[in-house]
Amino acid sequence: MGVDLRAGAVELVEPSNDLRDAWLDCRTEWGPGFHEDGFGLTVDDDVETAQGFSDWVERLRGDTECKYRWIVAGERVLGGVALRHDSHELADRLGHIGYGVRPSERGRGVASWAVREVLTLAAGMGMTRVTAVCEVSNAASIATLKRAGGERVDCIGSVVRFRIPVP
Ligand SMILES: CC(C)(COP(=O)(O)OP(=O)(O)OC[C@H]1O[C@@H](n2cnc3c(N)ncnc32)[C@H](O)[C@@H]1OP(=O)(O)O)[C@@H](O)C(=O)NCCC(=O)NCCS
Numbered sequence: 001m002g003v004d005l006r007a008g009a010v011e012l013v014e015p016s017n018d019l020r021d022a023w024l025d026c027r028t029e030w031g032p033g034f035h036e037d038g039f040g041l042t043v044d045d046d047v048e049t050a051q052g053f054s055d056w057v058e059r060l061r062g063d064t065e066c067k068y069r070w071i072v073a074g075e076r077v078l079g080g081v082a083l084r085h086d087s088h089e090l091a092d093r094l095g096h097i098g099y100g101v102r103p104s105e106r107g108r109g110v111a112s113w114a115v116r117e118v119l120t121l122a123a124g125m126g127m128t129r130v131t132a133v134c135e136v137s138n139a140a141s142i143a144t145l146k147r148a149g150g151e152r153v154d155c156i157g158s159v160v161r162f163r164i165p166v167p
Helices: 017-030 050-062 110-124 139-147
Strands: 011-013 066-073 076-084 097-101 129-135 151-156 159-165
Touching (some): 011 110, 017 076, 076 110, 097 129
Antiparallel strands (some): 011 066, 076 097, 129 159, 151 159
């Protein structure tokens, strides 16, 4: 299914219980058990039950050091992005931004759009640059970061780090 990236057709929205079915549909496609970049899921989160999902959403919404947003088109969750603040304990190691797009929506500009939107969010917070890391073998992620204006800072082991100026 293709996504329409025209203004308004895709939005970044705060995690919400109302999107539970749509989120679970996205996750089923991604593959439960796999790491889902940009969604802030930990092994302690139990998204299978209504209560567990609601607790998880509440945790994400209440996180004062990271903004989580879901990439949503109509009733479909396309992916997720996270923006860690400078003060976040993992910002140095994992970078400020993380993102993931469900397999059926990849290669259509969704991540590029979402990263642009997150940079706008970062600008609103007064950030002037963000960093992102990914595996050196992750060609799609590297292309996404370069497209966003990212410049390679270093590569330690298999992890490459980019710095992206905030417009
Ligand atoms: C990385 C990821 C988010 C890219 O999402 P996407 O919506 O497909 O990306 P876009 O369509 O916006 O494409 C961005 C760039 O990547 C390129 N690209 C997309 N898929 C690619 C692939 N499989 N191999 C090489 N380049 C690829 C596009 O051509 C584009 O580059 P361009 O602007 O130079 O043409 C997606 O592949 C994903 O969710 N992967 C798993 C999770 C992950 O790796 N997250 C990042 C962790 S740091």
